[in-house]
Amino acid sequence: xxxxxxxxxxxxxxxxxITLSVPNKPEYVSVIRLTVSGIANRMxxxxxxxxxxxxxxxxxxxxxxxxxxxxxxxxxxxxxxxEEEKLTIYVYDNGxxxxxxxxxxxxxxxxxxxxxxxxxxxxxxxxxxxxSNNGKGTVIKMTKRVGDDV
Amino acid sequence: MALMIxxxxxxxxxxxxxxxxxxxxxxxxxxxxxxxxKIIEEKKETIRIDANNLDYIDSTGLGVLIxxxxxxxxxxxxxxxxxxxxxxxxxxxxxGLDKIFTIEG
Numbered sequence: 001x002x003x004x005x006x007x008x009x010x011x012x013x014x015x016x017x018i019t020l021s022v023p024n025k026p027e028y029v030s031v032i033r034l035t036v037s038g039i040a041n042r043m044x045x046x047x048x049x050x051x052x053x054x055x056x057x058x059x060x061x062x063x064x065x066x067x068x069x070x071x072x073x074x075x076x077x078x079x080x081x082x083e084e085e086k087l088t089i090y091v092y093d094n095g096x097x098x099x100x101x102x103x104x105x106x107x108x109x110x111x112x113x114x115x116x117x118x119x120x121x122x123x124x125x126x127x128x129x130x131x132s133n134n135g136k137g138t139v140i141k142m143t144k145r146v147g148d149d150v
Numbered sequence: 151m152a153l154m155i156x157x158x159x160x161x162x163x164x165x166x167x168x169x170x171x172x173x174x175x176x177x178x179x180x181x182x183x184x185x186x187x188k189i190i191e192e193k194k195e196t197i198r199i200d201a202n203n204l205d206y207i208d209s210t211g212l213g214v215l216i217x218x219x220x221x222x223x224x225x226x227x228x229x230x231x232x233x234x235x236x237x238x239x240x241x242x243x244x245x246g247l248d249k250i251f252t253i254e255g
Contacts, residue, residue, distance in 0.1 A: 030177065055206075058175055116212060
């Protein structure tokens with residue numbers, strides 16, 4: 001009986017904010033992926049949803065590292081807002097806001113090596129908002145709802 | 151987690167066999183890019199990728215595959231990927247790349 005009670009307490013959901021401040025270095029993107037799978041797993045997302053979130057957050061971080069100010073001493077910030085039924089992630093970079101809001105569906109006829117990232121984020125997450133402020137960087141906000149897979 | 155690449159040229163079938171294990175992201179992608187450049191420079195032949203131990207790939211890695219595919223296409227060669235994990239198959243599907251590369255299994 002004690003075991004069952006503890007299990008219930010472990011899964012108790014609450015609204016929390018977790019903030020990561022990450023050096024602008026590619027090697028930390030895998031650390032962010034591990035972090036988000038821990039958070040998402042705790043919230044009750046299934047394996048497929050966790051994989052979606054991992055890819056989406058990596059794409060956002062890759063954007064932050066490549067489009068943000070490219071000095072390695074700089075950092076970018078990731079906020080995780082956990083609510084009962086959804087996880088909202090913000091990725092902020094301090095770049096020049098060069099990420100265009102005009103993201104098109106990739107044209108398979110004219111293959112390009114880049115430009116897939118934001119399209120992938122939009123496909124895998126339930127809600128995505130990208131705000132580019134002139135000179136103040138880009139914020140990618142993305143939300144995934146638990147058990148709401150299309 | 152790191153990325154391991156095993157490459158072997160099959161003389162008989164004139165095909166590159168590539169085994170990828172681990173994760174391809176912004177950190178490990180350079181290694182993948184170098185390998186592709188090197189083998190395509192050596193022999194412009196079809197590349198067959200065993201993705202059985204490939205746990206993760208994102209747009210950085212897909213970009214390298216697209217770049218390699220463009221070079222091979224000129225010679226009417228292609229990229230074949232097999233043993234793909236469901237999460238990666240999903241990514242190839244939403245990007246439409248499953249219609250560009252040859253997907254087996």
